[in-house]
Ligand code: IPM
């Protein structure tokens with residue numbers, strides 16, 4: 001199990017350290033961990049947010065455990081030097097096209113959701129976000145001068161048929177293993193790219209008659225996610241819409257600090273990261289919630305290494321610590337035991353051993 005550790009910036013190093021502690025507590029796993037700088041940390045060290053050595057390490061690893069990148073202090077750098085380019089570059093270079101972002105509500109956290117408990121209790125949805133296409137990577141892009149002399153900024157939204165097919169197939173396959181419902185989210189009433197997306201998804205759907213396929217415009221989906229989120233099972237959508245909807249869905253579960261993610265290539269190799277960012281304001285304060293990263297490590301065991309039992313052991317332990325009342329500041333409530341990042345990691349390890 002060759003795992004590349006890319007902790008990155010802000011709270012990244014602290015939360016990745018907790019996930020490593022949890023992995024190490026699983027006896028008998030042949031772990032080979034190697035660490036490299038990424039994002040702002042790598043820029044500071046070498047002038048490049050994704051140095052060649054870091055990319056090479058990520059390529060040769062079976063899986064990557066990623067913390068977070070970004071800090072306001074890099075906002076004035078040219079785009080190609082900014083920390084975000086590291087994660088975008090890894091996704092592109094490693095062809096990590098399938099981004100699984102589960103939004104699962106732990107019953108203990110129902111009170112931490114911004115929605116009423118009855119709206120979210122039992123929530124278990126999976127957002128499957130396409131991750132290497134769309135307006136994120138489409139060309140051309142830039143700022144140009146129009147004949148009138150006025151300047152114009154532009155990006156290009158594109159999806160090839162192959163890109164849509166492979167993510168749609170993955171969506172149907174995942175839905176088959178869950179509630180057999182797939183909702184494809186697009187903006188086909190306005191965008192050509194979306195109409196094409198919808199046509200291809202319908203076509204793939206013919207091969208999955210046992211999965212109920214529906215379609216929803218993205219504005220409606222954003223509304224339905226807060227109106228009645230339990231109507232969804234698996235949502236499949238493009239890169240930009242998925243970016244937005246997955247942040248929205250995370251808040252249904254109480255805290256963005258709880259949600260893990262997997263970004264997979266066609267062979268099951270994956271990059272695993274919490275969906276939250278680097279939170280520079282919390283860095284170094286032992287205040288961040290490490291559970292999203294710990295749960296990302298569990299996803300890694302499940303999806304890349306096929307170690308379901310080990311993954312479940314971690315997930316059970318997370319459940320246990322929540323039941324025991326341990327809370328980091330983001331999920332704090334009256335009467336809970338407030339703990340820091342390290343203590344939360346320790347509590348998970350203790351629950352695994354119990
Ligand atoms: C995410 C993040 C990234 C994205 C940023 C950091 C480039 O928001 O993983 O959702 O937009 O994909």
Ligand code: MG
Nearest residue numbers: 243244247275
């Ligand atoms: Mg995002």
